Amino acid sequence: MSEEAGRVAVACPSCSPDVETVHEVLKPGGQATVRCTECGHVHKRKLPEPELVERDVIISQDGESFSTIVEVPASESVTVGEEFIAETDEAIFVVRVTSLEQEGDRRVESAAAADVETFWTRAIDNVSVNVTVHPKDGRRDESRSLKIDIPGDYEFVIGTTEEFGDEEFTVEGIYVRDDAEGYRFDKLNFDGDSVAAKDVKRIYALDETSTAWSAW
Numbered sequence: 001m002s003e004e005a006g007r008v009a010v011a012c013p014s015c016s017p018d019v020e021t022v023h024e025v026l027k028p029g030g031q032a033t034v035r036c037t038e039c040g041h042v043h044k045r046k047l048p049e050p051e052l053v054e055r056d057v058i059i060s061q062d063g064e065s066f067s068t069i070v071e072v073p074a075s076e077s078v079t080v081g082e083e084f085i086a087e088t089d090e091a092i093f094v095v096r097v098t099s100l101e102q103e104g105d106r107r108v109e110s111a112a113a114a115d116v117e118t119f120w121t122r123a124i125d126n127v128s129v130n131v132t133v134h135p136k137d138g139r140r141d142e143s144r145s146l147k148i149d150i151p152g153d154y155e156f157v158i159g160t161t162e163e164f165g166d167e168e169f170t171v172e173g174i175y176v177r178d179d180a181e182g183y184r185f186d187k188l189n190f191d192g193d194s195v196a197a198k199d200v201k202r203i204y205a206l207d208e209t210s211t212a213w214s215a216w
Contacts, residue, residue: 022038030046058121094152131205158172171203171204
């Protein structure tokens with residue numbers, strides 16, 4: 001009997017009392033309420049506790065690394081891009097899976113937790129965003145780089161002017177991280193397009209800082 005994403009394989013007293021069929025878990029618990037996907041019959045069934053495994057987690061944040069251990073159901077499928085909460089001695093992080101390491105240093109995009117040795121992740125609750133700003137006169141050879149520390153759910157919108165301390169710039173283009181999901185392209189440059197800070201690889205912007213390019 002296995003449970004995955006709110007579904008479980010159990011016998012149905014209505015249409016399949018001797019052979020397990022897929023059921024939807026309507027209400028979890030000691031006596032779970034389940035519905036047969038074959039005939040729609042709803043009934044209660046005692047579900048066993050899933051087998052749990054401990055797995056190493058490496059968390060990267062702005063050049064630093066932290067390690068911890070998480071306990072997950074052995075049969076649960078884990079995929080690059082998934083997010084979860086990880087607790088370390090230093091802090092509690094919201095992290096995103098960037099790579100899954102199996103035995104022999106083999107890296108995969110998706111696998112059952114039992115088949116993974118290490119979850120490689122990056123912190124996304126607070127992130128550093130790289131910004132390249134260009135002067136208004138178009139002198140690209142005098143562009144400069146900034147690093148903005150910001151909550152991961154902050155939205156950058158193309159065409160919008162941002163202010164961070166003494167810095168002011170208008171967002172012109174955004175490169176999206178490889179592990180981000182839900183974006184049609186890896187670079188966005190149309191007014192109104194938005195990207196969460198946790199999904200930003202780099203921002204290109206027009207410098208609005210009044211004194212940034214003063215000869216004096």
